[in-house]
Structures are given as C-alpha cells and as structure tokens.
Amino acid sequence: MRLTVLERGHRLRTKALFTLVRLVSRQPVVDAVKLALYRREFYGAGELTHEAMRGPSAWSVGDRELMAAFVSTVNQTPFCTAAHSATSRLWYGDDAKVTATLTDLQTAPIDEGLRATLGLLAKLTREHDVNPDDIRAVLAHGVSPAQISDALAVCLAFNITDRLADAFGFDLASPEAMTAGARYLLKRGYR
Template sequence: MPYIPLDENLPGITGLLNYRQDTALPIRQLTQILLRGESTLTEGERELIATVVSNGNQCRFCTNAHTAAADVLLGETETAEKVKNDPDNAPVTEKMKHLLEIARQTQVSGKNVIADLVAKAKQAGATDLELHDTVLIAALFSLYNRYVDGLASVTPTEPAFYNRLAGILKTNGYLPSANRYAALNAD
C-alpha cells in the first residue's frame, strides 16, 4: 500500500508523476531526451541500461517496465533477460557490455566508475557522449527506483500490464499527453 494517496489505476512511477505534475514534467522531459532523443545508442540499448540499473536496485516495477520496453524495442525477449542475469553471454556488442558494466557500477556508486572501466569502453568504441549518457541514465534510474520504492508505489504482477506500458512507451515516449494511460489498465 502506497505511503501517500495515489491513483490506484496508475501504479509505479506513473502514479507518482500524476501526484505531483509540476515535478513530473522535468522528469519526463529528461527521460525523453535520454531514452528517446538523438543518440548513437539505440532506444533499445538505452532501455537496457534502465533495465540493468533497476534490476540492480531491486525495483520490481521499473525492472519489469523497462525489460518490457527493451523487449518491444528490440523485437525479442532474450537480450534483456541476459543482460540482467548473464551479462557476459548477452547478445550485445562488446561496447554495450562495457557500457552496461559502467551502468551497474554507477548504480552502486558513481565512485565505482573507475578509469579502467572507461578505458575499456572507449577501446570497444564507446564515445564520450555515450559514456556521459550511460552514467546519467544509470544515475537517473537509481533516483526513479528509490522514488518508486521509497513511497511504496503499487507494483502490478501481471506481465500484460507491463506489455501495455511498453507499447505506450514505444509509441508515445515519456512526455505527457492527454489520456496517456487510458489503455494501461485495460483487460
């Protein structure tokens, strides 16, 4: 049960963003820029960063939501599961493996991102902008994970909910819109 009154039809971060819309707008804008804006990393790769960080923080809502979003954007379900549970054998590029490790270390502490990790990522082809955005996405999702869990937001257990949410995120991104979540709780 959430610690504050939230719309029961908007679980996870969706209810929190609805609760305080003035703070929601900059959150949504930054997320849109990082996960859907111009980048040499694909939208699916950026969702994988959100997935591994959320998984590392044990935030079930965000892990499920961004795993589903990565699956939809990548068009398959193996990669997100592998980056969470068997990253060495995940079907991603060497560059992405290094960026995901940097994301994992950022999730623990920014001080865990050491020069050796950065050098390996650069040797594998990571650009300065990709390094920047990986660390920022990881830090941002650590905040989101703590936001969702810190206020005990509702976490659905049905995979169909996350599949619907992933479809919304793929189609509409992260910016607010009228009736954004109208289909979220459809049966």
C-alpha cells in the same frame, strides 16, 4: 510507504485521463504514471528521463531501455526492471536477449560495447563512483564519449526513478499491464 494520495489525489482532468487509459488498454494505470502526473513540479524528472531515453543518441531506444532495466536490476527495483525490460523486449523483438542480459551480463548475446557500458553503469550504481580507467575501458570497446554521456544520463534517471519506486512502494503490475505500458512508452516516450 504506499501513498494513498496517488490513488485518489489527482485533479479531475487527470482522473479522466486514467479512466480513458483503463478503457483503451484494459489495464490499470501503473504507479509510475500516477506519481508522474500527481505533482509534476515534484517529479520534474520527466523531461530529464525523456531526454535520456528518447533524445538524440547513437544508442537505440531498445539499448537505452535495456540500460534502464539493467540499472533497475542492480538496484533490485522490481517495478522498474519489469517495466523497462518489457519495453526493451518489444523494441528488440527478442525476449531471450533481454532476459540473458539481465541474468548474466558476461554471457549475454550483446555487443562488447554495450556489455562494457552496462558494466560501467553497474559499477556506478553499486559503488557510486567510476574513475578514468573505467571510462577508458569502455572507450576501448569502441563506445564514443557521447555514448558514455548518454548512458550516464540513463543511469542518473533510473537511479532517481528506482529510489522513488522503492520509497513509494510501487506495485508490480501484471505482465499485460507492463506490456501495455511498454507500447505507450515506445509510442509516446516519457512526457
């Protein structure tokens, strides 16, 4: 369901910000930003997402962006997959690595700890359940308990965001708009 209020229901200050974004980036404001700034009290996931994606972690920003893109791929959410794969690509400077990971996790050119972690996130996203054996399998690949916790926070944030994107019918922006958004996310985070 596409909400027209996201197109024209913002306060004057927010509309001015959108105008500035369009002038500077030469790209439209993407739907995720429109939702996040429409009713901050409704979409309070901004702080949760910022902490998961930019808080202290042994995972790099690129790794966490790849996790977000991967969870979004499992959820079949095109907007979030495109947005976070663009951000991950910019961070890594490696389009092939991101594409390969989202296409075939088993043959992707990533380390085994990240592969095992993404497998855990896929299982949790699909089945809504993981067990102690699943966690032990990830730990066996050298991933720390703190890294598992951080990855689960990314999974939580993007399972929420993916469902909102699907429910509100987020438009898939152009690759140029996604790249502009990715640059912003790398510079400013999710606040």
